[in-house]
Amino acid sequence: MKYATGSAFRQALEERIRDIHTEQNIPIVRLRKQVADVLNRQFRTGISNHQLAELVVTLRADDRLCSTNEEIEKREPRIICSLGLASGNQIEPWI
16 A cells, blocks of 8 residues: 555554554553653753663653543533633623
8 A cells, every 4th residue: 555645654554553543442541741741841852861761660650651532521611711702992802
């Protein structure tokens, strides 16, 4: 099977991985956003491989490394911004 672009290959690969996880009843895990931020900061400061490994092992041991689909689905919706619309000099709330 040939792919015209790398993104098409990546999409097909991600779909297949998702299928395998579903077929085998394996939960899909995602790196938590806060952890990604921590790791990016550490990469910028020049963390050594040994320190990186220790950090990841510690985060995993503390159950702070990844989120499962179940955790993501259980999250309550939250308002992340509010919007006001202005017409001339009069401001009317969006809600």
